[in-house]
Amino acid sequence: MEAILAVVIGVLYATGLYLMMRRNIAKFIIGLALLSHGANLLIFTAGGLSRGLAPIIPEGAEAPAGIIADPLPQALILTAIVISFALLAFALVLFLRTHQEIRTDDMERLRSTDR
Amino acid sequence: MNAWLIAPVALPLFAAILSLVLRTRIRAQRIVSVGANATALAIALALFNAVRTDGILVLQLGSWPAPFGITFVADLFSAIMLVLSGLMGLAVSVYGLATIDEARERHGYHLLFHVLMMGVNGAFLTGDLFNLYVWFEVMLMASFVLLSLGGERAQLEGSIKYVALNFLSSALFLAGVGILYGISGTLNMADLSLVLDQPAHHGIINMVSMLFLVAFGIKAALFPLFFWLPASYHTPPHPVSAIFAGLLTKVGVYALIRVFTLVFRQDVDFTHQIILILAAFTMVTGVLGAAAQMDMRRILSFHIVSQIGYMVMGLGLFTELALAGAVFYIMHHIIVKTNLFLVAGVVQRLSGSNELKKIGGVYRAAPWLAVLFLVPALSLAGIPPLSGFFAKLTLIVDALRGASWVMAAVALSVGLLTLFSMTKIWNEVFWKPAPEGTQTLPLAAIPLRERIALLLPIIVLATCTVGIGLGAGWMFDLAQQTAEQLLDPRDYVNAVLGVTEAP
Numbered sequence: 001m002e003a004i005l006a007v008v009i010g011v012l013y014a015t016g017l018y019l020m021m022r023r024n025i026a027k028f029i030i031g032l033a034l035l036s037h038g039a040n041l042l043i044f045t046a047g048g049l050s051r052g053l054a055p056i057i058p059e060g061a062e063a064p065a066g067i068i069a070d071p072l073p074q075a076l077i078l079t080a081i082v083i084s085f086a087l088l089a090f091a092l093v094l095f096l097r098t099h100q101e102i103r104t105d106d107m108e109r110l111r112s113t114d115r
Numbered sequence: 116m117n118a119w120l121i122a123p124v125a126l127p128l129f130a131a132i133l134s135l136v137l138r139t140r141i142r143a144q145r146i147v148s149v150g151a152n153a154t155a156l157a158i159a160l161a162l163f164n165a166v167r168t169d170g171i172l173v174l175q176l177g178s179w180p181a182p183f184g185i186t187f188v189a190d191l192f193s194a195i196m197l198v199l200s201g202l203m204g205l206a207v208s209v210y211g212l213a214t215i216d217e218a219r220e221r222h223g224y225h226l227l228f229h230v231l232m233m234g235v236n237g238a239f240l241t242g243d244l245f246n247l248y249v250w251f252e253v254m255l256m257a258s259f260v261l262l263s264l265g266g267e268r269a270q271l272e273g274s275i276k277y278v279a280l281n282f283l284s285s286a287l288f289l290a291g292v293g294i295l296y297g298i299s300g301t302l303n304m305a306d307l308s309l310v311l312d313q314p315a316h317h318g319i320i321n322m323v324s325m326l327f328l329v330a331f332g333i334k335a336a337l338f339p340l341f342f343w344l345p346a347s348y349h350t351p352p353h354p355v356s357a358i359f360a361g362l363l364t365k366v367g368v369y370a371l372i373r374v375f376t377l378v379f380r381q382d383v384d385f386t387h388q389i390i391l392i393l394a395a396f397t398m399v400t401g402v403l404g405a406a407a408q409m410d411m412r413r414i415l416s417f418h419i420v421s422q423i424g425y426m427v428m429g430l431g432l433f434t435e436l437a438l439a440g441a442v443f444y445i446m447h448h449i450i451v452k453t454n455l456f457l458v459a460g461v462v463q464r465l466s467g468s469n470e471l472k473k474i475g476g477v478y479r480a481a482p483w484l485a486v487l488f489l490v491p492a493l494s495l496a497g498i499p500p501l502s503g504f505f506a507k508l509t510l511i512v513d514a515l516r517g518a519s520w521v522m523a524a525v526a527l528s529v530g531l532l533t534l535f536s537m538t539k540i541w542n543e544v545f546w547k548p549a550p551e552g553t554q555t556l557p558l559a560a561i562p563l564r565e566r567i568a569l570l571l572p573i574i575v576l577a578t579c580t581v582g583i584g585l586g587a588g589w590m591f592d593l594a595q596q597t598a599e600q601l602l603d604p605r606d607y608v609n610a611v612l613g614v615t616e617a618p
Binding site: 020025028032035036038039040042043044045046047048072073076079080083084086087090091094095097098101102107110111112 | 245248249252255256259260263266268269271272274275276278279282283285286287289290292293294296297298
């Protein structure tokens with residue numbers, strides 16, 4: 001399972017970075033989304049995959065019965081998803097405003113602040 | 116005093132909520148803004164005093180014991196950064212009273228400013244890597260909106276570049292956090308420092324440390340990752356670029372110094388050598404970039420990059436004296452750089468532009484403003500007895516002691532080129548007569564109340580610069596104590612994990 005996920009993460013990073021290097025801003029934003037999905041899956045995989053139970057100790061017991069799944073990576077991913085959702089929403093609005101203002105979606109034309 | 120550690124985060128949050136409630140009443144928002152920032156500075160000073168007398172302060176949020184919950188820690192380094200961010204927040208919020216237009220205020224300028232300060236302070240206080248990520252995002256989210264608020268063409272273009280690279284940096288940071296958790300099973304920095312000390316898997320730790328170096332390097336504008344900075348910092352209104360210039364990249368430097376003194380210290384020969392090389396390139400490219408610019412704020416933006424090189428050079432040399440130099444440099448730089456952007460704002464107000472070719476004659480029109488420019492400008496270049504001289508001196512002395520001749524030579528020549536840029540601004544903006552058809556107003560042309568709001572922060576910050584220079588002995592002792600704490604993290608680790616060492 002780890003091997004499959006590793007390949008998936010690699011593909012997500014590769015496509016994400018490829019799209020980020022395109023000149024089109026819309027593709028760029030899709031690239032950002034893929035990149036953050038890749039990072040989330042990476043946390044999930046690196047945190048250790050196990051077919052465990054929910055980490056709840058039964059009533060009266062001192063320790064959980066059997067193997068449990070580590071809840072922390074899931075909590076981290078949940079937080080990261082919320083944050084990247086907000087960032088993407090902002091990036092889309094920024095793209096929309098830029099498109100309305102400058103009438104282009106080509107990165108190469110956004111160079112007036114570089115000179 | 117420990118419970119007060121939450122205040123630098125809670126207070127801006129409260130102020131932000133208050134400005135949201137008061138969003139139609141601009142006067143009330145302004146009062147909240149200045150009041151909250153003044154209180155934040157007072158709290159930061161109290162915390163700093165407590166850390167100096169009682170040692171490291173620790174707050175376990177929700178009373179979860181250390182490696183499991185989120186910890187807020189204030190050692191000397193954090194406390195110094197808190198004081199600086201409080202001072203900058205207050206200075207810029209006063210300055211903003213006279214410069215931010217009502218449309219921006221109505222659309223949440225004050226609210227965002229508070230959120231920005233919350234993110235910055237949270238990043239300085241947290242002792243947990245994932246929590247650091249969250250505070251970075253809080254800070255970035257506020258800075259994205261502050262940068263693009265107003266929607267002018269240049270602002271939108273600058274924002275796209277800024278958002279793009281910072282988003283990438285966050286994704287890399289997150290990946291690093293994930294892998295580190297996979298290796299060590301903890302994200303508490305003090306705990307990580309213990310767990311990673313076992314020499315079991317150096318290779319993978321070095322790999323992760325490079326992920327962190329790139330992620331924080333983008334935020335700190337290290338070579339070759341700095342391009343977003345000079346493309347965006349000159350686009351928003353002056354108070355916004357002043358607070359960005361003063362604090363945001365320094366949060367990146369803070370994070371670099373924190374993780375590379377506390378967590379990644381297993382293979383100093385490898386990691387810190389790379390940092391040192393990057394620092395040299397950062398200094399040189401920044402200062403050469405500045406030499407080619409003809410806009411006041413763009414020159415200053417490139418100088419941020421070159422100055423970051425000095426701070427990171429202190430980390431790369433990794434001796435007590437070098438780290439003391441880096442801490443001293445941060446204290447000096449935050450004050451000076453913010454002040455220069457504030458002066459640029461007044462110049463814009465008087466002559467209508469920041470482009471060197473279009474303006475001139477500011478010395479004739481406003482001689483005192485010229486003096487107020489010279490103090491931070493000469494300090495930036497490292498002229499004694501101002502603060503920048505002692506900061507550079509410490510770093511260069513350490514480079515010479517360690518026989519890093521190249522670093523010493525680079526640091527010295529970059530200082531010279533900095534002086535060149537500053538004299539260029541002086542000649543073009545202040546000394547040469549105003550170009551045909553333009554006119555530079557005297558300071559008296561600005562209404563009295565606005566004049567006070569504009570000049571008071573500049574005067575206070577310039578006084579701080581002179582004060583640091585004159586009280587360099589005291590400041591250096593402080594920086595050295597900080598460096599001792601950074602170089603030997605046992606106290607930090609014990610304070611966080613609640614271990615009392617046997618005597």
